[in-house]
Structures are given as structure tokens and as C-alpha cells.
Amino acid sequence: MSTGPIRQLLPHRVLFALMLSLAAVTLPHALHLPPWLTAILVVTAAWRYLAGSRGWRLPNRWLLLFLTLLGAAGVVLHHGTFIGRDAGVAMLCLMLGLKLLEMRTRRDTVVVIYLGYFLVVTQFLYSQNLLMAGWLLLTVWALTALLITVNRSTTPTGWFPHAGQAAALMTQALPLMLVLFVLFPRIPGPLWGMPEDEARGVTGLSDSMTMGNISELSQSDAVAFRVEFASEPPPPAQRYWRGPVLRQYDGRTWRQGEPDHTAPPSAERLGGDMDYSITLEPHNRTWIFALDLPVQISIPVSVNTGYALERSNAVRERIRYNVRSVLDYRLEPELGDRDPAIYLQVPEGSHPRTRALISGWQSEAADQDALITRALAHFREQPFEYTLRPPLLRGDTVDEFLFESRRGFCEHFAGSFAVMMRLAGIPARVVTGYQGGEINPVGDYMIVRQSDAHAWVELWREGNGWQRVDPTAWVSPERIDLGLGSAVPARDNPPTLSRRTPSLSRTLALQWDALNAYWDRWVLAYGPGMQQQLMERLGLGDWRRMITVLALLMLLTLGALALIILRRRPQRPEDPVQRAWIRFCRRMAAIGLPRRPEEGPRDYARRLIRERPDLAADVEALSRLYLHLRYSGRGSPNQVRALAAHVARFRPGRKAAGQASPET
Amino acid sequence: MPLIKPRLAGTASAPLQPLIRQAEDIILGKQHAIREAIACLLARGHLLIEDLPGVGKTTLAQLLARLFGLQFQRVQFTSDLLPADIIGATIYDRDTGGFHFHPGPVFAQLVLADEVNRATPKTQSALLEAMEERQVTVEGETRALPEPFFVVATQNPGSQIGTFPLPESQLDRFLMRIQLGYPDRAAEHELLRGVDRRELLQKLRPAMDHETLLDLQRQAAGVHVADAVVEYVQALMEYTRSSEHFHTGLSPRAGLALLRAARAWALLEGRDAVLPEDVQAVFVSVACHRLHAEGGVPGQHEPRLARLVLDNVPVP
Numbered sequence: 012m013s014t015g016p017i018r019q020l021l022p023h024r025v026l027f028a029l030m031l032s033l034a035a036v037t038l039p040h041a042l043h044l045p046p047w048l049t050a051i052l053v054v055t056a057a058w059r060y061l062a063g064s065r066g067w068r069l070p071n072r073w074l075l076l077f078l079t080l081l082g083a084a085g086v087v088l089h090h091g092t093f094i095g096r097d098a099g100v101a102m103l104c105l106m107l108g109l110k111l112l113e114m115r116t117r118r119d120t121v122v123v124i125y126l127g128y129f130l131v132v133t134q135f136l137y138s139q140n141l142l143m144a145g146w147l148l149l150t151v152w153a154l155t156a157l158l159i160t161v162n163r164s165t166t167p168t169g170w171f172p173h174a175g176q177a178a179a180l181m182t183q184a185l186p187l188m189l190v191l192f193v194l195f196p197r198i199p200g201p202l203w204g205m206p207e208d209e210a211r212g213v214t215g216l217s218d219s220m221t222m223g224n225i226s227e228l229s230q231s232d233a234v235a236f237r238v239e240f241a242s243e244p245p246p247p248a249q250r251y252w253r254g255p256v257l258r259q260y261d262g263r264t265w266r267q268g269e270p271d272h273t274a275p276p277s278a279e280r281l282g283g284d285m286d287y288s289i290t291l292e293p294h295n296r297t298w299i300f301a302l303d304l305p306v307q308i309s310i311p312v313s314v315n316t317g318y319a320l321e322r323s324n325a326v327r328e329r330i331r332y333n334v335r336s337v338l339d340y341r342l343e344p345e346l347g348d349r350d351p352a353i354y355l356q357v358p359e360g361s362h363p364r365t366r367a368l369i370s371g372w373q374s375e376a377a378d379q380d381a382l383i384t385r386a387l388a389h390f391r392e393q394p395f396e397y398t399l400r401p402p403l404l405r406g407d408t409v410d411e412f413l414f415e416s417r418r419g420f421c422e423h424f425a426g427s428f429a430v431m432m433r434l435a436g437i438p439a440r441v442v443t444g445y446q447g448g449e450i451n452p453v454g455d456y457m458i459v460r461q462s463d464a465h466a467w468v469e470l471w472r473e474g475n476g477w478q479r480v481d482p483t484a485w486v487s488p489e490r491i492d493l494g495l496g497s498a499v500p501a502r503d504n505p506p507t508l509s510r511r512t513p514s515l516s517r518t519l520a521l522q523w524d525a526l527n528a529y530w531d532r533w534v535l536a537y538g539p540g541m542q543q544q545l546m547e548r549l550g551l552g553d554w555r556r557m558i559t560v561l562a563l564l565m566l567l568t569l570g571a572l573a574l575i576i577l578r579r580r581p582q583r584p585e586d587p588v589q590r591a592w593i594r595f596c597r598r599m600a601a602i603g604l605p606r607r608p609e610e611g612p613r614d615y616a617r618r619l620i621r622e623r624p625d626l627a628a629d630v631e632a633l634s635r636l637y638l639h640l641r642y643s644g645r646g647s648p649n650q651v652r653a654l655a656a657h658v659a660r661f662r663p664g665r666k667a668a669g670q671a672s673p674e675t
Numbered sequence: 676m677p678l679i680k681p682r683l684a685g686t687a688s689a690p691l692q693p694l695i696r697q698a699e700d701i702i703l704g705k706q707h708a709i710r711e712a713i714a715c716l717l718a719r720g721h722l723l724i725e726d727l728p729g730v731g732k733t734t735l736a737q738l739l740a741r742l743f744g745l746q747f748q749r750v751q752f753t754s755d756l757l758p759a760d761i762i763g764a765t766i767y768d769r770d771t772g773g774f775h776f777h778p779g780p781v782f783a784q785l786v787l788a789d790e791v792n793r794a795t796p797k798t799q800s801a802l803l804e805a806m807e808e809r810q811v812t813v814e815g816e817t818r819a820l821p822e823p824f825f826v827v828a829t830q831n832p833g834s835q836i837g838t839f840p841l842p843e844s845q846l847d848r849f850l851m852r853i854q855l856g857y858p859d860r861a862a863e864h865e866l867l868r869g870v871d872r873r874e875l876l877q878k879l880r881p882a883m884d885h886e887t888l889l890d891l892q893r894q895a896a897g898v899h900v901a902d903a904v905v906e907y908v909q910a911l912m913e914y915t916r917s918s919e920h921f922h923t924g925l926s927p928r929a930g931l932a933l934l935r936a937a938r939a940w941a942l943l944e945g946r947d948a949v950l951p952e953d954v955q956a957v958f959v960s961v962a963c964h965r966l967h968a969e970g971g972v973p974g975q976h977e978p979r980l981a982r983l984v985l986d987n988v989p990v991p
Contacts, residue, residue, distance in 0.1 A: 589903075609989055611955060612950070613950050641903050642899070642903065
């Protein structure tokens with residue numbers, strides 16, 4: 012083992028390019044690696060580079076072992092485990108860093124590059140977006156070029172030698188990549204299904220609503236889903252994307268309530284059909300969003316009591332579905348045997364000031380319709396303000412909001428309005444979901460962002476069923492018509508993309524989103540479902556059949572390749588002399604005396620005679636003739652025939668008569 | 676044990692056999708080295724003997740001169756040796772009143788350059804040029820060296836103070852580099868018991884005249900090399916070029932040298948065609964000093980690695 016200064020293995024430039032490429036590979040990982048590990052990587056890379064350029068010493072084996080154990084212990088302490096995505100990637104990065112410190116031979120360099128490739132793959136466990144894919148493609152290009160450089164014996168010139176060849180190799184790999192992309196079995200759900208990893212960093216609507224939680228969500232520019240309309244999209248005032256429906260109220264929080272196992276509510280179509288497809292981003296819950304009111308959908312869903320669509324398992328990967336909605340509908344005109352009491356329930360003794368206000372109105376108003384109008388007018392007449400930064404409410408939230416702060420986000424208006432209606436004896440519930448959506452002119456589709464999250468109210472009217480009433484629209488009509496960014500004051504600092512003022516960065520952002528939408532639709536959306544569809548169309552629906560076909564295809568390809576290779580190097584030599592000799596060698600090998608590949612023919616003959624004196628005459632005659640024919644350059648056709656004939660009748664026995672075989 | 680004497684054996688090498696026997700009587704236990712040295716002479720190549728002092732380097736050179744009846748000159752290389760000390764110089768003669776060329780020791784049929792790595796590179800290259808060109812040019816006048824012309828250089832293993840190791844390109848001028856090594860126990864016993872080797876040398880009578888030697892050299896050059904042998908040599912060279920053990924592989928010139936040595940070896944074996952075994956017999960001595968192992972001290976691993984090459988390349 013050498014611990015001294017290492018001999019220059021790679022020219023400085025190639026070493027530098029290698030370090031640079033590895034840095035590019037690990038850079039995205041640095042976002043989730045423990046900081047100390049990133050520091051280790053920087054130090055080891057610098058160390059190895061200086062070892063190459065300045066002749067620094069590399070650590071010896073014991074120090075390396077110590078560092079490895081220390082680093083592994085660090086990873087386990089940090090993540091609590093070896094297993095799982097984060098800990099696994101951390102270990103891999105650690106190994107890469109330490110391998111750099113023992114990179115002495117060409118083989119080590121190749122191993123380092125392979126580790127780099129592996130790290131590229133692991134990056135997809137974190138992010139699969141277009142930008143990352145492009146970046147990783149570049150790093151793979153660099154790594155491949157380096158791999159070629161390292162395997163060449165010639166001294167490379169330039170900073171990035173063999174880049175063209177690497178590009179050609181990657182282009183050649185394209186067909187294989189496509190075949191694997193289409194045919195490789197897809198596994199539903201994230202491959203790396205560790206529970207701790209799944210829910211991380213996913214935003215979306217929750218199952219309940221308190222004052223404050225939607226305004227929090229609205230801080231995010233993240234895409235909730237994208238919609239492609241078959242025809243003209245509906246006007247902004249009709250863009251209500253239905254999500255969870257909340258009917259249970261405990262004085263502070265709105266919840267869905269226990270599901271009652273009755274038949275789903277009836278819906279009457281009155282007109283205004285709308286066909287569209289939605290690409291839904293993963294949100295880790297079961298909700299499927301659709302425009303009010305969906306009547307047909309291409310994926311299996313259940314309709315719950317509140318007419319919200321639900322899937323049986325959580326949406327953990329991007330899904331795409333087609334929906335038909337009707338804009339004009341009558342939802343559940345008869346409550347039937349459903350108990351309306353839950354839609355009127357407000358905890359006893361809560362919201363005394365609101366109760367007093369409603370009692371006042373009730374004595375004035377002629378009927379319930381007049382009362383609804385009165386309540387909505389109240390929001391417009393009083394100095395209510397629509398804001399992303401509502402003050403925190405501590406006491407009786409509804410009273411405080413209606414009479415003191417008067418500043419709120421959609422959930423404040425929807426929540427308090429529903430309470431007011433219930434106190435007035437009108438069945439009411441809160442519907443959460445998204446409102447609005449922005450048309451991206453680049454791809455001609457609609458983007459609905461988390462900042463479009465919204466809550467509104469549905470009131471049940473005898474004969475008309477559930478009717479949508481959005482108190483926010485009365486306070487801030489701009490929210491409905493122009494979206495969040497135009498409705499809240501600029502000091503609220505709404506997310507950038509929700510402001511609809513045209514600007515260059517906005518245009519670029521939209522174009523980028525369009526590109527991402529294509530990527531999502533054509534690459535990432537190809538999941539187990541789409542694969543199954545495609546396979547069925549190809550007649551390969553059954554996975555056993557698919558595997559059989561794949562295996563056959565592989566066999567045919569390999570067979571064809573083998574044929575080509577075998578044809579290029581004929582197994583049977585053309586030369587009859589050599590053919591006879593090989594036959595002779597095979598005969599001898601059959602009796603346990605094969606010719607070693609590096610053994611010359613004369614030495615072989617001598618060895619044979621030494622081991623089997625009984626065969627001496629034949630072996631000597633044969634080998635003498637062979638040596639003459641092959642090496643003297645004076646053979647005659649008669650001698651060639653004699654050699655072939657002699658070999659043909661030469662039948663050595665396994666054991667000489669009366670003699671033990673030499674190898675026992 | 677029945678020996679294979681291929682029918683290609685001619686009578687050409689007949690005078691060589693007693694000569695080899697005589698040599699083996701003087702230098703004990705070094706059959707292969709002696710044969711290699713003689714093959715080198717037959718191939719018109721020059722010989723580099725690299726070994727520790729006292730293992731018989733000089734004796735071997737003197738022995739060759741004696742046996743082949745060659746005119747012998749010995750030059751002890753030192754750091755103050757000048758090129759003129761080897762090649763010769765033009766000196767003013769008072770009696771005749773003119774300049775006369777006094778030929779140096781290089782004008783001999785067998786020149787022993789003892790401890791060649793002690794001299795400065797300038798002096799070394801004077802000798803090496805003479806070896807390559809087989810002529811010397813002094814003050815514009817070119818003088819041919821005698822035929823046959825054979826240089827035996829000796830060298831102590833390079834790691835000694837005050838030496839100038841021969842550069843890699845110069846090492847190529849030697850057809851073979853051999854190592855003698857210590858004799859085995861039996862041979863050493865006989866050596867210590869027996870008569871002084873120098874006395875034996877004195878008594879030795881030339882076994883061959885120049886004409887026979889030149890004729891043998893011509894015959895060696897004419898030994899047949901079949902395509903199969905060329906393929907084998909090519910496979911060996913390719914292996915050294917692609918193997919990760921070697922920094923640089925064998926050059927085409929090394930391939931030519933290998934075939935030249937193998938021809939002489941075949942002649943020595945009494946054949947007029949080269950067998951793969953002949954290539955194997957001379958491979959280590961011919962290839963070793965032309966290869967540079969990856970890593971490690973130069974000259975240390977090459978013999979082992981050269982044998983590794985033989986073990987790894989199949990005979991076609």
C-alpha cells in the first residue's frame with residue numbers, strides 16, 4: 012500500500028473537470044444533505060485536487076477506515092437510520108467523498124464516476140421536474156465524457172475532451188431509453204415509500220377550516236392543478252373548483268363530520284355542459300377537484316354527502332382525469348331522510364353578539380331571502396377588508412371578526428356567514444376548494460395555484476337545493492374577477508404570480524410553466540395507469556405476457572448481436588493445418604491434458620510426451636508435422652492431408668495401459 | 676526423454692554446439708544467459724548486462740571474445756571519460772610532420788564497455804552512436820568499424836550515487852538486456868572449488884573464425900518467420916499497449932528487435948524457422964528494458980511483468 016504522494020494519475024485539467032462534474036452532481040443534493048456532510052465533500056474534493064496538482068499526501072488506509080466509520084456514525088446519528096431515502100443518499104455522498112481520497116488508480120477513478128452516475132439517479136427521488144432533468148442530463152454528459160477520457164491511454168487535450176463522443180454515445184442510448192421508459196414496469200405510488208418522506212413539502216387544502224389556515228396556503232405560488240378545456244373556459248365568476256365540504260361546526264373549526272352512509276345526493280342538470288381535463292399535482296389527500304358541479308369523471312371516485320369527489324387512496328403522484336361539469340344545476344332539491352339539523356347546528360351560547368344581530372334582522376326581514384340579502388349587504392356596508400394578513404383572533408372568533416377586527420380572508424367571511432345563516436335557521440355549509448385560475452396563453456390551458464384556494468358557502472333552499480353564496484364576492488368583487496393578487500393590498504405581499512400585472516418575468520414564468528406542463532403530461536404522467544392502458548392497447552395487458560414478450564425481445568436482440576459478433580470472428584479457423592491442430596488439442600484436453608493458452612506448440616508436445624510416454628510416437632509425429640507446416644513456410648498439400656488424416660485417426664485413451672493417470 | 680528435433684533443423688548451427696558447451700564449462704549454471712548472449716551476437720545486436728559486481732559480467736564478455744576469436748577491447752567507463760577516449764583522436768606526429776588518427780578502443784570487434792552508466796551522457800552517446808551506425812566520424816572523416824562489431828555494456832543496477840542511467844531512448848540501442856544473477860548452490864560450489872576462471876579463459880582456443888561468424892549472422896537473418904509467429908508477436912505488443920500494468924507499450928521497433936532475436940535463437944536451437952517458443956525464450960530480455968511499468972521504481976517490476984505478458988497472451 013502506498014501512502015506517499017501519488018503519481019499524477021490524471022492531467023490537472025481532467026482532474027479539475029472531474030471535480031467540477033461531481034460538484035454539479037452533488038449540488039442539488041446539498042439542499043437536503045446535513046451541512047457537515049456537504050462540508051466533508053468540499054474538503055475531500057479539495058484534498059484530492061491538491062493531491063493531484065500539488066502532490067499532497069492522501070490519507071492512509073487506517074485514517075480512511077476511521078473517517079468512514081466516523082462519517083457513517085454521523086449519518087446514523089443525524090437521520091436515526093441507515094435506511095430510507097435521505098439516509099441512503101447521505102451515505103452514498105459520504106462514500107463518494109471518501110472514495111476520492113483513495114483514488115489512486117484508473118480503476119478507482121472509474122468507480123468514482125460510477126458513483127457519480129448513481130447519485131444522479133438518486134436525485135430523481137427528490138425531484139423530477141424539467142429543470143432538474145436538464146441539469147442531470149448535463150452532468151451525465153460530463154461524466155460520460157470523463158469516463159471515456161479516463162479509459163483512453165492517450166493524454167487528453169482541452170478542458171472537456173471526448174464531449175462529442177459522449178454525446179454520440181448518449182444519442183445511441185436513446186432508443187433503449189425509450190423502450191425502457193415505455194415498457195419497464197411502473198410501480199404505483201412513490202418507489203421510496205418511507206412514511207416520513209411522503210408527506211414532506213406537499214401543500215394543499217386540509218380537511219378542516221379554522222380562521223387562518225387558508226390564508227396561509229394562499230402564500231404559495233405552487234400549482235394545484237392544470238386544466239385544459241375542450242371549449243371556451245367559463246367566466247371567472249363560474250370558476251369554483253369544488254373540494255372538501257365542511258358541515259360540522261364546533262364554534263371555532265369547521266369539519267367534514269362523520270360520513271353518513273346514505274346514497275350520494277342527487278344532482279339535476281340544467282345546462283351549461285363543460286368538458287375539460289385536469290392534471291392534479293400530488294397533495295397527499297384523497298380529494299379530486301372539479302368545476303362545480305361535476306357529473307362525469309374518467310377515474311373511479313366516490314361522491315360523499317357533501318358532493319365532494321374522493322378517491323380511495325391519497326393522491327401521491329400526479330394524476331390526470333377528464334371531467335364533464337354542468338354550470339347550471341340543482342343539487343339535492345329534496346333532503347329526503349337526511350337530517351337537516353346538522354346544517355343548523357351552532358354550539359349553545361357561542362357568538363352572543365352575532366345572535367343578537369341576527370335576532371334584530373329576523374324581526375325586520377320579511378322572509379329568509381330578505382335576511383340573506385341583509386346579511387350580505389352587511390358585509391358590503393360595514394368597513395370589512397379583504398386581506399391576506401388577518402389579525403389573529405383569540406376569543407369568540409366570529410364575534411371578534413364581525414364586530415371588532417373586520418379584516419379577514421375568505422375563510423373568515425365564509426365561516427362567519429355560514430354561522431349567521433345557521434343562526435337564522437337556514438341550512439348552511441362551507442365548501443372549500445379553489446376559485447379562479449389563470450389562462451396560460453402559451454399552452455392554452457388554465458393554471459390553478461395554491462394561492463387560488465378559497466372557501467365559500469352553500470345554503471339549502473327548499474325546492475332549489477344547495478345554492479352557492481360567496482360572501483367574499485360581496486366584500487371584494489376583485490377577488491373573484493381578477494384573482495387574489497388584485498384583491499388584497501400590496502402591503503400584504505401576495506405571491507408574485509398571483510398578481511396579474513403583465514411583466515417580462517411573468518411572461519417567462521408562464522412560458523416555463525407551459526413547458527413544465529408538457530413535461531408533466533408527456534413524461535411524468537406516464538404512470539402505472541397510463542402504462543396499463545398502453546399495454547392493453549398493444550395486447551400486453553397481462554404482466555406475465557409482457558414479461559414473456561420482453562424476454563423474447565431481449566433474447567432476439569442478444570441473439571442477433573451474438574450472430575453478428577460470431578460471424579465477424581469465425582470460430583473455425585480457415586487454415587486446415589490450424590484446424591487439425593485444434594482438433595488434436597481438443598482430443599488431448601478430453602483426456603485431461605489441455606493446452607494452456609500461452610503454451611507454445613513445441614512445449615506442449617514436450618509436456619504431453621513427458622506425461623504420457625505411451626503416446627510419444629503419435630504426439631511427436633503430429634507435432635513435428637504441425638510445426639513444419641505452420642512455421643517453416645514449406646509445407647506441401649500432401650503433408651496437410653497427412654496431418655489431418657493422422658489427427659483424425661488419433662484416439663488417445665484416458666489412461667495408459669498399466670499406468671496410473673498422471674494427474675491422480 | 677525423446678526430444679523433438681523438427682526436421683527443419685539444418686547443419687548450419689553445427690559449429691555452435693561445441694562452442695556453447697565450452698562456454699557453459701567456464702560460466703557455470705548460466706546456460707540461458709550464455710545462449711542469449713550468443714543469440715544477441717548472431718542477431719548483430721548489442722548486449723547490456725545489468726547486475727551486481729562480481730557475478731561474471733566481464734568474464735562473459737571476455738569469454739565471447741575468446742570463443743569467437745574476436746579482437747577484444749575493454750573500456751572502463753568513468754565520469755571523466757571523454758568521447759575521444761573511446762573513438763580516438765587525431766594527433767600530430769613530429770617524425771612525419773602530419774596528423775595521424777589514433778583509433779580508440781571502439782575500433783575492436785568486441786568492445787566491453789564496463790559500467791557504462793558511470794560516464795557522462797556525452798560520452799555514453801558517443802559509444803551509442805557508434806553502436807547504431809557501425810561507423811565513427813572524426814573531423815569529417817568517416818571510418819567504418821570492424822566486422823563483426825559487438826558491444827557488451829555492463830551496468831550496475833541504477834540506484835547508485837554518481838551514475839548517469841542510460842536514457843530510455845538509448846536503452847533501445849541494445850537488443851537485449853540480460854541479468855546474470857547469483858549462481859545456484861551446486862554451480863557456486865563447483866566455481867569455488869575449481870580452477871581460476873581467468874586461467875581457463877587464457878587456455879581457451881577460438882572455436883570459430885570471423886568468416887563462420889559472419890556467415891552465421893547472415894543465416895540468422897534468413898531464418899523463416901511464419902505469419903503465425905508475426906501474429907503472436909503482434910498479440911504480445913498489443914497486450915503491453917492495452918495493459919494497465921505498463922505506462923507505455925512496445926514500439927514497432929521493439930517488435931522488429933523481438934523477431935531478430937527470435938531468429939537468432941531459432942538458429943541456435945538448430946532450426947531454420949521461428950517457433951513461438953523462440954519468441955518466448957528471448958521475450959523477457961528483449962522487451963524488459965523497453966517497457967515501463969505503471970508506478971513503482973523503473974526497472975524493478977518489469978521482468979516479472981514481462982513474464983506476466985507471456986502468461987497472458989495465448990499462442991495463436
